[in-house]
Amino acid sequence: MMNTIAEVEEQIIEEFELFEDWMDKYQHLIDMGKSLPLIETQFKNDDYIVKGCQSQVWLKGDYANGKIHFTCDSDAIITKGMIAVLLRVLNDRTPEEIINAKLEFIDKINLKEHLTPIRANGLVSMLSKIKTYALAYNK
Amino acid sequence: MVAEKNISIEQIRSQFPILSRKVNNQPLVYFDNGATTQKPKSVLDAIQKYYSEINANIHRGVHTLSQEATDAYEHSRKTIADFINVEHAHEIIFTRGTTESINLVASCFGKRYVNAGDEILVTEMEHHSNIVPWQLMCDERGAKLKVIPVDDNGELILSELKNLLTAKTKLLTLTHVSNTLGTVNDVKEIISLAHKNGTAVLIDGAQAIAHTEVDVQDLDCDFYCFSGHKMYGPTGIGILYGKEKFLNEFSPYQSGGGMIKEVSFEQTTFTTLPYKFEAGTPNIEGGIVLGAAVEWMKNIGMNNISAHENELLQYAIQQLKTIDGIRIIGEAKHHASAVSFLIRNIHPYDVGVILDKLGIAVRTGHHCNQPLMKRFNIPGTVRASFAVYNTMEEVDKLIAGVKQAKKMLS
Numbered sequence: 001m002m003n004t005i006a007e008v009e010e011q012i013i014e015e016f017e018l019f020e021d022w023m024d025k026y027q028h029l030i031d032m033g034k035s036l037p038l039i040e041t042q043f044k045n046d047d048y049i050v051k052g053c054q055s056q057v058w059l060k061g062d063y064a065n066g067k068i069h070f071t072c073d074s075d076a077i078i079t080k081g082m083i084a085v086l087l088r089v090l091n092d093r094t095p096e097e098i099i100n101a102k103l104e105f106i107d108k109i110n111l112k113e114h115l116t117p118i119r120a121n122g123l124v125s126m127l128s129k130i131k132t133y134a135l136a137y138n139k
Numbered sequence: 140m141v142a143e144k145n146i147s148i149e150q151i152r153s154q155f156p157i158l159s160r161k162v163n164n165q166p167l168v169y170f171d172n173g174a175t176t177q178k179p180k181s182v183l184d185a186i187q188k189y190y191s192e193i194n195a196n197i198h199r200g201v202h203t204l205s206q207e208a209t210d211a212y213e214h215s216r217k218t219i220a221d222f223i224n225v226e227h228a229h230e231i232i233f234t235r236g237t238t239e240s241i242n243l244v245a246s247c248f249g250k251r252y253v254n255a256g257d258e259i260l261v262t263e264m265e266h267h268s269n270i271v272p273w274q275l276m277c278d279e280r281g282a283k284l285k286v287i288p289v290d291d292n293g294e295l296i297l298s299e300l301k302n303l304l305t306a307k308t309k310l311l312t313l314t315h316v317s318n319t320l321g322t323v324n325d326v327k328e329i330i331s332l333a334h335k336n337g338t339a340v341l342i343d344g345a346q347a348i349a350h351t352e353v354d355v356q357d358l359d360c361d362f363y364c365f366s367g368h369k370m371y372g373p374t375g376i377g378i379l380y381g382k383e384k385f386l387n388e389f390s391p392y393q394s395g396g397g398m399i400k401e402v403s404f405e406q407t408t409f410t411t412l413p414y415k416f417e418a419g420t421p422n423i424e425g426g427i428v429l430g431a432a433v434e435w436m437k438n439i440g441m442n443n444i445s446a447h448e449n450e451l452l453q454y455a456i457q458q459l460k461t462i463d464g465i466r467i468i469g470e471a472k473h474h475a476s477a478v479s480f481l482i483r484n485i486h487p488y489d490v491g492v493i494l495d496k497l498g499i500a501v502r503t504g505h506h507c508n509q510p511l512m513k514r515f516n517i518p519g520t521v522r523a524s525f526a527v528y529n530t531m532e533e534v535d536k537l538i539a540g541v542k543q544a545k546k547m548l549s
Contacts, residue, residue, distance in 0.1 A: 022163070022496050023496075023543075023547070026492075026493065026496065026547065027547060030547065030548065053504060053505075054486075054487070054488040054491075054503060054504040054505075054518075054519060055486055055488040055518075075486050075518060076486035076488040076489050077485075077486065077489050077548055078488070078489045078492050078493075079488065079489075114492075
């Protein structure tokens with residue numbers, strides 16, 4: 001049985017609490033980016049792009065057995081890390097779970113600065129695209 | 140070390156309250172001066188003084204406050220006029236900033252002089268705000284936008300200019316100093332070439348005005364634009380200098396109060412320069428305080444500012460080059476105020492995030508120069524841009540930060 005969104009969020013908070021130093025925290029984020037479920041190269045095109053002002057993100061959602069599986073990539077490594085954190089919570093969930101996810105844990109691990117609309121990394125647009133997929137498959 | 144002899148950087152720094160704050164628990168190192176500079180105490184005091192002592196609408200009231208505010212506003216216009224050595228103070232128009240100044244000229248010049256088949260010349264290193272207004276105007280008038288290319292060092296290919304200037308070229312618009320590359324264009328020579336062809340010239344001075352002496356009569360440019368906030372002054376205020384003969388021939392850009400001579404429902408006549416282009420209540424505080432910012436720079440001396448910034452720039456470039464995998468974008472012979480770079484294939488955004496964690500503010504991204512980024516085939520750059528209050532020690536911190544970022548992101 002898969003952990004609930006709340007449980008995974010709690011795990012991530014505990015994981016990040018271990019880091020006293022910002023450098024270790026960011027190193028962890030960067031490492032998480034390396035384990036991202038990568039989008040297939042053939043889909044790294046304009047159909048799947050989420051444009052930020054600086055870094056860009058490619059995102060693809062596939063619906064099977066009532067759940068959405070996301071694959072993605074970014075040209076910036078810290079952005080990749082942030083996506084990895086978000087997808088650890090949101091990947092392979094039902095559309096309903098995704099729609100209801102509040103993602104308040106981002107604030108608790110002090111990475112909210114990457115999720116404000118003024119940040120030019122495309123993450124806010126990516127989140128709304130994830131929610132759009134969920135709404136589309138929420139039958 | 141000319142600068143060190145004439146000015147004390149420590150004394151200058153002490154005039155900027157913001158420079159003593161911390162960012163992410165680190166002392167702030169502010170290298171995003173190309174985006175906006177910090178403000179000295181004399182500028183902050185001038186804002187306070189305006190609202191506490193003379194706030195009133197200008198050019199209208201007979202009462203004392205209105206008179207005093209009007210005097211201060213017009214005194215500031217005169218200060219700015221002297222600063223760039225214009226012939227007549229009424230050739231100085233207050234705008235919201237460089238962008239509005241360029242839009243004003245594109246719109247008014249287009250309506251007055253540009254017809255189907257005519258050409259407007261821009262350069263490949265222009266900021267979007269010196270491309271898009273001309274593009275829109277060209278679409279409207281059926282004119283064509285042509286582009287002077289940039290070489291691998293980040294310099295304009297001037298041999299191309301001679302081919303691009305034709306009988307159809309109505310106006311050439313270019314930046315004095317490139318915001319991304321730091322290239323200082325030989326604008327005087329270019330203006331002279333354009334004028335020989337009967338082409339008017341606009342200079343975008345946003346990245347030059349705080350770094351080098353500007354004499355519009357010596358340059359002989361037809362228009363010169365800059366923003367207050369990039370020269371130690373407030374946001375929301377900028378300048379358009381235009382030669383009287385052009386400004387007189389232009390129709391008004393915006394209309395409203397303050398720019399009319401007489402209004403009836405049948406016909407309205409307009410007042411004289413500069414008020415013809417200053418419709419509505421202007422940014423009075425901004426206009427007055429910009430004068431204070433100019434006084435502050437004059438007091439330090441533009442030569443001292445240039446000399447000190449040049450030392451910082453040369454030192455930064457030299458130190459960056461010691462880092463393995465660094466690529467400097469823009470190595471023009473005449474280079475000022477900013478250096479752009481990349482570390483191997485590390486995304487500039489990532490470098491910016493790590494530097495921010497170290498308290499170092501730089502700009503990352505395409506710097507509103509997408510065509511230029513395409514020319515160099517890069518997603519963006521990391522840009523450090525300097526002001527007179529920056530120090531060599533801060534450059535050392537930047538270099539250490541870049542090394543740290545490289546280590547974490549490689």
